[in-house]
Amino acid sequence: MTRIAFYPGSFDPITNGHVGIVRRGLRLFDRVIIGLLQNHSKTPLFDLERRKELIEAVFAGDDAVEVRVFSGLMVEAAIDAGAIAVLRGLRGVADFDYELQLSTMNKRLAPRLETVFLMTEAEHFHVSSKLVREVAKLGGDVTGVVPKVVDDALRVHFQKG
Numbered sequence: 001m002t003r004i005a006f007y008p009g010s011f012d013p014i015t016n017g018h019v020g021i022v023r024r025g026l027r028l029f030d031r032v033i034i035g036l037l038q039n040h041s042k043t044p045l046f047d048l049e050r051r052k053e054l055i056e057a058v059f060a061g062d063d064a065v066e067v068r069v070f071s072g073l074m075v076e077a078a079i080d081a082g083a084i085a086v087l088r089g090l091r092g093v094a095d096f097d098y099e100l101q102l103s104t105m106n107k108r109l110a111p112r113l114e115t116v117f118l119m120t121e122a123e124h125f126h127v128s129s130k131l132v133r134e135v136a137k138l139g140g141d142v143t144g145v146v147p148k149v150v151d152d153a154l155r156v157h158f159q160k161g
Contacts, residue, residue, distance in 0.1 A: 003028075005116065006078035007087040008035035008070070012044040013150045014055050015132055017124035021089040022065060024118055031064050033081045038071040045133050045157065057149045075110040085114040091125055 005025050011018060011034070025032045034055055038048055046054065052067050059065040070077035078086055086106060088099055096117075103115035120127075127145045136142050136154040143151055 002030045002082070003085075004031045004033060004081060004083045005029040005085045005087040006033050006035050006074075006081050006083035008037060008074045008077070010037045010039060010042070010044065010129070011051055011055060012046055012129050013051065013132060013146060013154065014058060015124065015127050015129060015146050015150075016144070017089065017091070017120045017127050019058060019147060020121045020124060021087065021118050022059070025087045025116075026064055028116065029085070029087075031066065032087060033083065034059075034065065034067045035074065035077050035081070036067055036069045037074075038069050040071070046153070050153070054147075054150055054153055058147045073109065075106050075113055078113055079110060083113065085116045088115060088117050089120050090117050091120045091128070 005028070007022060007025060009018070022032050022034065036048065036052055036055065044051070048069060052069060055067045068077070068081060074086070086103070088103070090096055090099060099117065106113065106115060124145065132142050132146055137158055139158070142154060146154070
């Protein structure tokens with residue numbers, strides 16, 4: 001039996017912290033499916049297709065990682081993907097409070113689906129997608145906190161904007 005974890009998020013953009021969670025998740029699971037949330041109530045920096053392309057570029061050549069777009073209930077997307085667990089990264093106490101509430105509701109909705117929390121590596125503890133967007137928009141250097149392909153995409157995006 002293949003052990004699949006579902007790692008949901010908007011990944012706008014994907015950061016090295018996210019990449020680290022996926023790589024470490026692959027030590028625990030045979031496959032990680034990155035669930036790319038299609039959230040119609042938010043206006044993302046990169047559109048859904050571009051975010052999917054960037055994530056696929058980051059994990060190119062790694063057959064154990066797949067990207068799937070979903071909307072609606074995350075637990076339904078995870079179950080549809082054949083996942084036995086939801087993979088989540090934690091950066092601090094604020095993340096934990098929110099994630100505890102979320103995982104408790106998810107357990108109620110899908111009792112057989114476990115949630116696995118991984119702490120973000122220390123060097124990426126301070127990084128969020130929102131912070132990356134803000135720094136890049138203001139012309140700051142985000143080298144080292146996002147994969148190179150994302151860094152390049154951010155530079156092009158803000159040169160045009």
